[in-house]
Amino acid sequence: MNEYYIGQKIKNLRKKMGLRQSELAEGICSQSQVSKFEKGEGIPSSIILYRLSQRLGAPMEYFFEENLEEYIQPVKKLIRYYTDETNYKMVFDIISKEKKTEMYKEDLDYQQFLLWHEGICRQHVFSDFKKSQDLLNGALELSDLAKPSSSNRKSEILNSLAIIHAHNGDLDKAITFHNKAIEEWEKLDYVHDPTIYQKLLFNQSKSLGDAREYKKSLEKAERGLNVCLQNNSLYLFAELWYEKAEVLMFLGEKEQALEAFQRSESFFRLQSNTVYADVVREDIEEFFGNQ
Structure with missing residues (x-):
């Protein structure tokens, strides 16, 4: 990808619209980042480039006219x-x-x-x-x-x-x-992308749980957790523990369910996902009291 070419496109459009770098950057990135982009010292992320293109009134492909494959x-x-x-x-x-x-x-x-x-x-x-x-x-x-x-x-x-x-x-x-x-x-x-398998297993477990096929749902959740460990990935790890906890509750395995809920909460907090961590904490308190 030609950093200088993209930077020049940003600079030319900005000047054509009579915008200062700070005005272009406002709410999108920093003025210093815009400066670096225009000097060819870096490439905007896809999200930043999309937002800059909207402000500059140009479609994203405008910045990749010399190589649309890179677009x-x-x-x-x-x-x-x-x-x-x-x-x-x-x-x-x-x-x-x-x-x-x-x-x-x-x-x-x-x-x-x-x-x-x-x-x-x-x-x-x-x-x-x-x-x-x-x-x-x-x-x-x-x-x-x-x-x-x-x-x-x-x-x-x-x-x-x-x-x-x-x-x-x-x-x-x-x-x-x-x-x-x-x-x-x-x-x-x-x-x-090996994490796709984690997503497939999580969704499969969820649908099986919704269909009240709890033992099959538990099997898929546990396989998903094992795949996460094999991939050394936390993607959907907390969610899979939560799915396992819910299924164990339906199966009457309360002691194991509590452990799974607690693991789910811990991993949500590890990922700074406090919203979902708090939801799990509420479930724990509802089902088991203060644990």
Whole structure:
């Protein structure tokens, strides 16, 4: 990525709009960061560049005209960031703009990625189950046509289909799609992000718990915890302990459930996630008194 080229684009647009560096930076980053970007001494993160582009009135692809391939990765990071933040309205707005670009038409991998996330947004923003399902199925059909790396994505799309079916109240179909997602993942020769398996197992355990298949749910939660340890990752580790605790409560294993709740709370606090830690603490006090 050409830092100097991007920096010059930012500088030229800023001057054209008559903005000082501090005015451009306000609420986005520091004035010193803008200065460094313009000198080619660093590259804005995808989030900062997106916000700067909005203030400068330019689409993000403007900064990557010499190499549009480099443009795709920051946009993907941006979409993943807002998806993780559950800001689905922002994700939908970004996708709506991206579907008008040449990259969407020309790059099947990118097209699949955008269709997948649009399907997620259609469910969360508009509660449009039918459109969401159609988009996710369309993304799934591109798995054999897009880049080889998208084979990793097939499990994630199946997982998204499982989640929208669960939201729609069809737990049997949700569990079927969760099972397919796990099967696809476990037969992969190459894994680009091992934490995806943790997410698949967590969601599978949750749907099984909702369907009152508690022993199966417990099995998946425990497998998820083991995968976290194998990957040396805290991603969903606290959530998996919480899922295990809830299932143990339903199974009448109160002593083990208390230990699982306490572990969940500890790991949420370790990650400075005080909101969820406090929720777990409330559950502990409700079920077990002051422990």
